[in-house]
Amino acid sequence: MKLTVAEKIIKDHLVTGDLIRGSEIGLKIDQTLTQDSTGTMAYLQFEAIGVDRVKTKKSVAYIDHNMLQTGPENADDHLYIQTVAKKYGIYFSKPGNGICHQVHLERFGVPGETLLGSDSHTPTCGGLGMLAIGAGGLDVAVAMAGGEYYITMPYIVKVGLTGKLNLGVSAKDIILEVLKRYKVVGGLNKIFEYTGEGVKSLSVPERATITNMGAELGATTSIFPSDEITYEFLKLQGREKEYKNIVADDGAFYDEEIIINLDELEPMVACPHSPDNVVSVSTLKDIKVNQVAIGSCTNSSYMDLMKVAEILDGKTISEDVSLVISPGSKQVLNMLAVNGGLSKLISAGARILESGCGPCIGMGQAPITDGISLRTFNRNFKGRCGTPSANVYLVSPEVAAVSALTGYITDPSIYMEDINIFMPERFLINDNLIVNPADYGEDIDIIRGPNIKPFPKSKELGREIKGKVLIKVRDDITTDHIMPSDAKLLPYRSNIPYLSDYCLTPCDIEFPKRAKENGGGIIVAGFNYGQGSSREHAALVPVYLGIKSIIAKSFARIHKQNLINNGIIPLVFENADDFNNIDMLDELAIENMLEQINEDKIIVNNRTKSKAYKLILDITERQRDMLKAGGLLNMKGE
Ligand code: SF4
Structure with missing residues (x-):
């Protein structure tokens, strides 16, 4: 074959x-x-x-x-x-x-x-x-x-x-x-x-x-x-x-x-606020830029940053632009330092950040209010950069560097003639920031600071799932909406109770309070719920808040698996229009859950409106067993 x-x-x-x-x-x-x-x-x-x-x-x-x-x-x-x-x-x-x-x-x-x-x-x-x-x-x-x-x-x-x-x-x-x-x-x-x-x-x-x-x-x-x-x-x-x-x-x-x-192919740009909102750079006219950020796991390699260094060599960035650069690794930064690339970046006016995710995950360098930020990153969802009103455009390092010089989103083609970057003869290898594991772990003590809190676990599936619709959200809700990860919250990734006060707050500030007051319930969502990162907190925090099921028009792949792993039932409307027939705080109930879980179609009753809707449970037998057990860890006998 x-x-x-x-x-x-x-x-x-x-x-x-x-x-x-x-x-x-x-x-x-x-x-x-x-x-x-x-x-x-x-x-x-x-x-x-x-x-x-x-x-x-x-x-x-x-x-x-x-x-x-x-x-x-x-x-x-x-x-x-x-x-x-x-x-x-x-x-x-x-x-x-x-x-x-x-x-x-x-x-x-x-x-x-x-x-x-x-x-x-x-x-x-x-x-x-x-x-x-x-x-x-x-x-x-x-x-x-x-x-x-x-x-x-x-x-x-x-x-x-x-x-x-x-x-x-x-x-x-x-x-x-x-x-x-x-x-x-x-x-x-x-x-x-x-x-x-x-x-x-x-x-x-x-x-x-x-x-x-x-x-x-x-x-x-x-x-x-x-x-x-x-x-x-x-x-x-x-x-x-x-x-x-x-x-x-x-x-x-x-x-x-x-x-x-x-x-x-021409130089392209993903316009706000979605990575698929793509047009050619040449079609954009006179878009003034406030900030340029170069780095992230998409574009922070040695070759990427050397290209930027060569474009900026001997020039000065626009006085209206703040240029921040985060090298992808110590190896990249070290090589730039050794071969002079770093000096070219600094001389041109770039601010050099440490080797890490930095602005990509909203850890500093939020743009100005209503600002235009040009980034070599991979996501431009609204608010991810830390400034809800900012507009983030995703581009290549070449577009970013040239635009930092001109102050406008600029097609780099004519600026590239003398720029030739080759692979180095050898990368600079120094793994002294990688700590090897111990040969035998028995004697190693694990140190747990006060921020390390136990994680929530779901219970076994009960005879009935019922609860109020605690929130209704639109299409394309990202894991950044479900569990924001800004600089204020990132330190609490091992503290689910703390994070729970921020769940879905970009959509509805009252959601966590409502969920707690009602002892949990059900979320209703549009298409592609949970797109974006693999963030499991977007499932763990809802578990903590007592969310039993999410009924959506469709789910993003990793998030759907995370929900199942943690015992939350991901259901899809058979008829997407039924989304419009459910209102917030409607009382929904799925009866005979232990029998219905074995079926591909599930009936949910809207007790407030005396209506019933057909839902699809598109999962495997193994995933059904996982939901019955209340999540993957319960299946592992924990
Ligand atoms: Fe990559 Fe995620 Fe880090 Fe951004 S936050 S650089 S997308 S790993």
């Missing part, structure tokens, strides 16, 4: 199921990663499972999201993660070592292996030919404990790249073009596999920019072949022994196919 790259890796890791599209498969996971904002909860859950050591080939705990340390909370969290890591056999990447996906690409990713990460941009390592998937913290905890990871066998989209990028056009523009075509929900249950002549002209970091932002398509993951370019990258990282050639067989079957001619 002729196989695609993704199918080859899936086949090698299949524990249950087959390569039949749409069927449930269980995968053996080789590597895991966590970051600090999801990590504390993932490790609390891992501890609750009760194994002595991780069973993966390699697991890494990164600290990259919250490094402001405005109080002891997140410093305490970091120490908890560090001690858990040491004890259980996990590498610990200290604050300052870089963004999890950038560092994982540089130092840990291995072609042909599976990677499960408690961060939605885990597919970044697909640029190396890994099958890299973002998941909730509990799924990652189970994988660390040796359990398989279940997904629906995705449909595979062939993205054929022909031609070669013109000057001023970059890998970011390729993924923006895919987002323009598929939109933020178009990738659901799909893997985007890149192939064709054009692939050969893209370095691994460029490929990683594309697979990284595949997350915005809602895709299961994105992947490139592992070829001579991959070998070259690994060699420059001193890891050529980990290379394995993985290319699709000639004549392999793809479920869909699109072609992007790189010769015809």
